Amino acid sequence: MINRLRIPLAFAALLCLGSCNKNKxxxxxxxxxxxxxxxxxxxxGAGYRLNLSYNGPVAMRHAFVAWADSLQNKVPDMVKSNESIYVNYMPGQTGMHIRKDMYQTNITYILTVADSSLYAHLTQDLLRRNFPFTINVVGAALDPxxxxxxxxxxxxxxxxxxxxxxxxxxxxxxxxxxxxxxxxxxxxxxxxxxxxxxxxxxxxxxxxxxxx
Missing domain, CATH: 3.30.110.170 (Protein of unknown function (DUF541), domain 1)
Incomplete structure (x- = not known):
């Protein structure tokens, strides 16, 4: 019984060795x-690709959108990429009656600016208007x-x-x-x-x- 098993095992080993060498x-x-x-x-010569987001009360949404729309003259390729409305629950408020002042909205725009001077101008203007915002550099913009x-x-x-x-x-x-x-x-x-x-x-x- 032992001798009968040795031949198939040896043959299988040779096959494996041959295939390994062939594919190596x-x-x-x-x-x-x-x-x-x-x-x-x-x-x-490259510009900046920016993400500009408003994240605050729904009551301020109209003012922010109007300001963002006014940028179209300076930044023609500015596009809105996201908008959502949600309820901002604080700890312990779950299950309570929802008031209008609890609604929050998030609006995100993608835009390209030619240099850091426009980036700085946008930041200063947003701070002056007291909008809750974030602005992030997400890439360098190169002429296609x-x-x-x-x-x-x-x-x-x-x-x-x-x-x-x-x-x-x-x-x-x-x-x-x-x-x-x-x-x-x-x-x-x-x-x-x-x-x-x-x-x-x-x-x-x-x-x-x-x-x-």
Whole structure:
């Protein structure tokens, strides 16, 4: 009984070994290199993408919406992205009769400003009018006609950086052949807030190569 089991087990082991070798990539041994190429660029001509929100009593809604509508002349691409009305219960008020002064509303707009001067003007105007508001920088705004050219340039420079790293790691005695290039998340290493607020862009590529 024992001898009969040995042949199938050995045969299965050979099949497994053969399939593993067949599917194993050629550059997974000691003869490959993998690096991250990076390139960071300041965009002084870029604007800011902002989220502007009102979050307060329904009684002040009309005044805020009228003010927001007046911005259309200065910010033509300003759009409303959200509006909701809700009851603001305080601890211990659940189940009590709902009064009109308990209703709150949230209104959010998305807008693009050309520079920080308009951002500062909006903030000062909102403070002067005593609106309960939040304003957040959520991205850098780049002219769509220029964006593709900027992205291509940055990818090229990130690849130059990757090639320099590969050349250093390979050493003078080795040549290398690039086998794959993958574009990575472009908001590292400091997170999107750093790049958005400082109007910077970063391009990162993962490059894999075999030694020859």
């Amino acid at each position: 990539p050629a550059d997974t041994g000691d003869n490959y290199l993998q690096v991250i190429g990076e390139y960071e660029q300041q965009l002084p 006609a220029k964006k593709l050219a900027v992205q291509q340039h940055m990818l090229e420079q990130a690849l130059v950086n990757a090639r320099a790293k590969l050349g250093f790691l390979a050493g003078k005695e080795h040549l290398y052949k690039i086998t794959s290039i993958e574009e990575l998340d472009n908001t590292m290493p400091y997170g999107p807030e750093y790049y958005d607020f400082n109007r910077k862009m970063i391009s990162r590529v993962k490059v894999r190569a075999t030694l020859e």
